Amino acid sequence: MDTSLTTESDALRNGVHILTTTLLVVAIFTVVSMPMSSAVSTLMLLSTFAIIYFGGWNFLERWTLGPKILWLVVLTVTWFAAMLIAPAAMYLLFSLMFLYLFVVDDWRGILMVGFATALSIGVQIPNDITFGGAMGPLVSAVVVVAIYYAFSALAEMTRELKETQAQLAESERNAGVIAERQRIAHEIHDTLAQGLSSIQMLLHAADRDLDTHNEDKARERIALARTTASDNLHEARAMIAALQPTALAETSLAGALERMTANFAATAGIDIDVDVEGDAAQLPMKIEAALLRIAQGAVGNVVKHSGATKARVTVTYDENEVRVDIVDNGRGFDPAAVEARPAGLGHIGLSAMHRRAEELGGTVTLESTPGSGAAVSVSVPLV
The missing domain is CATH 3.30.565.10 (Histidine kinase-like ATPase, C-terminal domain)
Structure with missing residues (x-):
């Protein structure tokens, strides 16, 4: 999808912002019950994730595909590091999935979603992964992809409708x-x-x-x-x-x-x-x-x-x-x-x-x- 500030991309961007902020708050609240050293490390990683995330949005429109992918890689590494310390950081997988599809709207974006899903499942293996622990990320990936492309189809229909209305207005x-x-x-x-x-x-x-x-x-x-x-x-x-x-x-x-x-x-x-x-x-x-x-x-x-x-x-x-x-x-x-x-x-x-x-x-x-x-x-x- 073109990342120019169209009405449709603005709506998706704002939705991802709200989702990311909510998940960060939830992850931060889980730090309360952690040991001091782990809590500090988790807070630093989550803060770094937030800074990189919100800071990158300010430059996203001016970046070419290379810097955009680098931005996604840095976010993914930061998220993975936080997830190793605080399992609650896994919730940020939802935000990353939307980001992958938003920035790279083709097969590569879906491949990134699959990779992040595999990471979230793999990190649970040393702790005896459960069936729910594996199905959660898989179902989340399917739901996110479905929501994203349903939104994209709706946005395309809206664009075509506006073009048709403009053509009708011109004809009239x-x-x-x-x-x-x-x-x-x-x-x-x-x-x-x-x-x-x-x-x-x-x-x-x-x-x-x-x-x-x-x-x-x-x-x-x-x-x-x-x-x-x-x-x-x-x-x-x-x-x-x-x-x-x-x-x-x-x-x-x-x-x-x-x-x-x-x-x-x-x-x-x-x-x-x-x-x-x-x-x-x-x-x-x-x-x-x-x-x-x-x-x-x-x-x-x-x-x-x-x-x-x-x-x-x-x-x-x-x-x-x-x-x-x-x-x-x-x-x-x-x-x-x-x-x-x-x-x-x-x-x-x-x-x-x-x-x-x-x-x-x-x-x-x-x-x-x-x-x-x-x-x-x-x-x-x-x-």
């Missing part, structure tokens, strides 16, 4: 970035792109008016183009500041729709009416903004693609939902064919409409046949 972040890019693309299409298209049409029309010497009409169209540019500038600033649509900040949904349709009507030279049915109510800003954007995209399509002379936008307030219908008398189209086309330039508006409605639990319905106009209906639940 990337998905959020993509969704935000799509949202911004829809915002730009429904506001800035529509506004710039209107300005372009107005300036072309003003250019034609100047060719026919109709300067008053040309000035009127240029003034409207300036107003549209000003509105677009406000929209851009609101978008950058993550604010609600500028039109909604200044008026109600119906008022924002009237202002939006007035600009389109003046640009394209068609009649666009706005009606309100039911009891108008102040809706959550997220719903009003989505409905305004969807209507803006639909009216923009009417102006650019339908060839209509009249259109109507109707806002219907019901108890459980709000609905916006955009109807025109243009040339119509085949909804199935249009929705089957991949989203792209000129088609992103329909994709944006569906996405905005779905985010609010609503739906967008297209009804049209070639030569018979078109109707776009968006409904959003209020619950």
